[in-house]
Amino acid sequence: MRLHWHRTDLRPSDNLPLVRGDDPILPVYVFDPKVLAHAAPPRVAFVRDSLATLRSWYRARESDLLVVRGEAPAELARLADEYDAETVSWARAYSGLGRRRDDRVADRLAEMGVESRTVHDHLHHEPGSITTNDGDPYQVYSYFWKKWRDREKESSVAAPGADRLVDPGTHTPIPTLADLGFDEPEATIPPGGYETARHRLNDFCSGPIYDYETGRDRPAADATSRLSPHLTHGTVGVRTVHDRVVSAREDAPDEAAREAVETFRGELAWREFYHHVLHFNPAVVTENYRDYENDIEWRSDxxxxxxxxxxxxxxxxxxxxxxxxxxxxxxxxxxxxxxxxxxxxxxxxxxxxxxxxxxxxxxxxxxxxxxxxxxxxxxxxxxxxxxxxxxxxxxxxxxxxxxxxxxxxxxxxxxxxxxxxxxxxxxxxxxxxxxxxxxxxxxxxxxxxxxxxxxxxxxxxxxxxxx
Ligand SMILES: Cc1cc2nc3c(=O)[nH]c(=O)nc-3n(C[C@H](O)[C@H](O)[C@H](O)COP(=O)(O)OP(=O)(O)OC[C@H]3O[C@@H](n4cnc5c(N)ncnc54)[C@H](O)[C@@H]3O)c2cc1C
CATH class of the missing domain: 1.10.579.10 (DNA Cyclobutane Dipyrimidine Photolyase, subunit A, domain 3)
Structure with missing residues (x-):
C-alpha cells in the first residue's frame, strides 16, 4: 500500500505521482506548522476549499482523504506505520525550503524502511533539463523560451481508477482557519478546487485566449486566464493546461489568434523559468540575484x-x-x-x-x-x-x-x-x-x-x- 502525500497537487487527474505504479493508494494532506508559518489567510482559505472538493472526489469512490496536523516527517511516519504502507509518494518541490523538507521526510521514512517515491510533476521540464550548451541554467528568458517552446511536452494523465483507492476507515475533518491560527481573509477569495480550475481553463481557451495579445495589458478588460491560484496550488496540472492551449491553437481562426496563443504559452514558460531560477538560486527569496558593487541604499520610510x-x-x-x-x-x-x-x-x-x-x-x-x-x-x-x-x-x-x-x-x-x-x-x-x-x-x-x-x-x- 502507498500513501500519497498531496501538497501543491490538489487534484485527482493529471497527477503523475498519484497515478504512477499499480499499488493501492491512500491519500493524505498534512497541515504542517512549519509550512503554515510562511502561509497567510488567502492561501489557506483557497487550500481548504480545494481540499473539500478533492475529498468529495475520493469519497465518491469509497475512499477518503486523510487530513492531519503536525510536522510532515512525524505525521507521515506515523501514518505509514498505522496503515502499514510500503511507500509514500509526492511531487517534488523546487524551492530551497521545500527541498530540505522533502529530504527530512525521506530520511525519516528510510529509518523505518519505507520507500519515498518523489516524482517530477509541477513543471513540464524539470530544473536542469533546459540549460545552455555548457549545461548551465539560463539567466536570460528569451533563450530559455526558445528551448522550452520547442521541447516536446508530456500529455495529461487520467485520475487513478476507484479500484486503486483505499478506504482509510475514518473521516478526518478539514481544520478551520481559526483552528490553524489564521484570521478570516480580508479579501473575497476565488473558489478553489479542480472543477473550478477546469471550467476556468475551458472558458479562457474557448475565446478570450485569442485576444490575449492585446487584452493582457488592459487591467479593466479582465482578459487573462486567472489560472494563477490554480497553478500555484495545483488544482490543475500543467499538462492539462498545455494540452488545452495547444488544442486552442489548432482551432485558432487566424494567424493573429495563433500568435496570441503563443504569447500565452510564453507566460507559462516564464513560470517555469522562475522556478528554475529559484531551484538553482534558493537564496533569491531573501537576497538580490544580481550583485551590485555596493549595497543598494534602500530607504526606510x-x-x-x-x-x-x-x-x-x-x-x-x-x-x-x-x-x-x-x-x-x-x-x-x-x-x-x-x-x-x-x-x-x-x-x-x-x-x-x-x-x-x-x-x-x-x-x-x-x-x-x-x-x-x-x-x-x-x-x-x-x-x-x-x-x-x-x-x-x-x-x-x-x-x-x-x-x-x-x-x-x-x-x-x-x-x-x-x-x-x-x-x-x-x-x-x-x-x-x-x-x-x-x-x-x-x-x-x-x-x-x-x-x-x-x-x-x-x-x-x-x-x-x-x-
Ligand atoms: C511583482 C510581481 C509579483 C508576482 N507574483 C506572483 C505570484 O506570487 N504568483 C504568480 O503566480 N504570479 C506572480 N506574478 C506573475 C503574474 O503577475 C501572475 O502570474 C498573473 O498576473 C496571474 O494572472 P493570470 O493567471 O490571469 O495570468 P495569465 O496572464 O493568464 O498567465 C497564465 C499563467 O502564466 C503564469 N505567468 C503569467 N505571467 C507570469 C510572469 N510574469 N511570471 C511568471 N509566471 C507568469 C502564471 O502561472 C499565470 O497563471 C507576479 C508578477 C509581478 C510583477
Missing part, C-alpha cells in the same frame, strides 16, 4: 510603505492595484509591475518589503513567480528591467487604463472624475484636487524627483558615483 500598502499614494493606478489586492487577493500582472516599480523606484523601498506584503495578501503567491516579479521590477533579478528604465506611474495608467475604468472600479473616491483629470492628478493644484475628489490624497512623492533619486541610488550601488 514606514509612512510611505503604509500608504503604498493601503492604496493611498495619490497615484491612481498604483492605488487601484493595491486595493484590488486587498479586495480580491489578486492583482492584474501589468499593475503588479507598476506597483512594484513604484515601491522600489519611487519610494526607494526595498523589494523585500513588497514581496513580503504580496506573500501575505496574494492567493496565488508562490516564491518562484513572486520573487521573479519583484526582482525584475527592482532591477536586482535575472533578466531584470534595467535600473534606468523607470515606469512613470501616470503614463502607465494613461496607456493601460485610458478610460480609467480599472481605476474607478477600485478607487471609489475617483468614480465621478473624468479620465483626463485622473491621469493628470499629479499636475493639479491642491485647490483643484480638493474640488475634484476631496477624499482622494495628493501624490505622496514627486515622480520626477524620485526618478532622479532612484538613478543616483543605483549609480552609487554600481560604484559610478560617490555622492
Amino acid at each position: 514606514e509612512e510611505a510603505l503604509r500608504a503604498w500598502r493601503d492604496g493611498e499614494t495619490g497615484y491612481p493606478i498604483v492605488d487601484a492595484g493595491m486595493r484590488q489586492l486587498r479586495e480580491e487577493a489578486y492583482m492584474h500582472n501589468r499593475v503588479r509591475m507598476i506597483v512594484a516599480s513604484f515601491l522600489t523606484k519611487d519610494l526607494l523601498i526595498d523589494w523585500r518589503e513588497g514581496y513580503d506584503w504580496f506573500r501575505r495578501k496574494l492567493v496565488d503567491h508562490n516564491p518562484a513567480n513572486d520573487n521573479g516579479g519583484w526582482q525584475w521590477a527592482a532591477s536586482t533579478g535575472t533578466d531584470a528591467q534595467p535600473y534606468f528604465r523607470i515606469f512613470n506611474p501616470m503614463t502607465q495608467g494613461e496607456r493601460h487604463d485610458t478610460d480609467a475604468e480599472y481605476i474607478r472600479e477600485y478607487v471609489p473616491e475617483l468614480r465621478g472624475v473624468a479620465p483626463d483629470r485622473i491621469h493628470d492628478w499629479h499636475e493639479l493644484s491642491d485647490a483643484e484636487r480638493r474640488r475634484t475628489a476631496p477624499e482622494y490624497p495628493a501624490p505622496i512623492v514627486d515622480h520626477s524627483e524620485r526618478r532622479e533619486a532612484a538613478l543616483a541610488m543605483f549609480e552609487r550601488a554600481r560604484g559610478e558615483r560617490a555622492d
